[in-house]
Amino acid sequence: VSWRALPLKLVLFSLLLGPRVVGPGPAAMTTDWVSHQVEPGETWYALAWRYGVSAHALQLENGHPNRQQQPAIGAVIRVPPSERWPAAYTLSPPGGGLLRAAAEARTSVWRLALANEVAHPFRPVHSRTLFLPGGSEGAVELPAGVTALELSQSWPTPGQAIGLRGRLASPVAPQFFLDDRAILVFASGDRFVGLTATGAFYAPGLHRLDALNPDGTLWSQPLSFQPGEWTFQQITLTGEAAAIDQASIIAERERLDALWSLLTPEPYWSGPFTLPIENYLELTSEYGARRSYNGGPYRTYHEGVDFSAYGGTPVLAPAAGVVVLAERLYVRGGAVIIDHGLGVYSGYYHLSAVESEVGQQVMPGDVVGGVGTTGLSTGNHLHWDMLIGGTWVDGLAWLEQDLACWLLEGWGAPCGAP
């Protein structure tokens, strides 16, 4: 019975019941419609093998008549009941096309073509992964030389740090891109981790995760971002604050940009990150808050997290790292910046006292300064920011997701106490 023959009523009925969302796990035949949230490498063909249905049926059901367009990572798709027993052997992408893959798998080229919905065995299949019936693993199509690939969150929000981790079969990791921006990738033996950041103005909706394979071919899968929830702040600048020196602001930013773009190719941290302040009064401004100055447009957002606190309250290193800046700046006042490795930096500003030195190795909980209201600030508070590859990320989300430990796991290192 083809899924297309199912009466519409039955489809609607199963919709009303609410589809089951199934996660990764061993494949099994299904007699119901199920929902599936797409993970990296789950192309239409891989999903077809996972559920024992045709790729075409999946594409039609999910409004994807274009065969080139893969399902978006994070999207929830509807899967009809199985037509055949799912699960497959994954054959590596055939450099020599179907003929060579068939010879290597000791099967007929016709059987391979039929199983993979290729119209004719002599049609080029490029670097597509091929599948054969049997086996027990979930089918995925990954970039060349990558044997496992995970994203820290399959449906990220703009402004959140995004982690990548996986395993390599070849000594060279592919280059990964989010849209056209390179993702920071660090390899350690046959493991690799990656980190990227979008900023809080990144548009929700469909974006693209690409991998440029060492052989020059491209692996690409859409990645879907969910809308963020942002607060809006109207700020009135008067007197001294309104007469700020734009040239000094730009010069300070350029200097810090140069600092933040330096990459330490290993993590300094060995446990989860903690909050950089214990005794604060209130969280006064979140990351990403849209800001309008003197009634103007909401053209900027808050790049860090503000904690109001009494002057002199200790400011603590949230994780191990190396201090790369410790001085008084024009905009940020008393400032400390810590390099945590893998392109991750954290900063502490408006400090009344800077209690650390450039080059100093800090451990989590070490006092690096005291809360103050130096620089362009209107009251005692700590402005804490976190950057990845020079782009601000939501530090509270970084803590909540425990990306630090997730990345260490991908790196093959234990995640100890903070």
Ligand SMILES: [Zn+2]
């Ligand atoms: Zn702030």
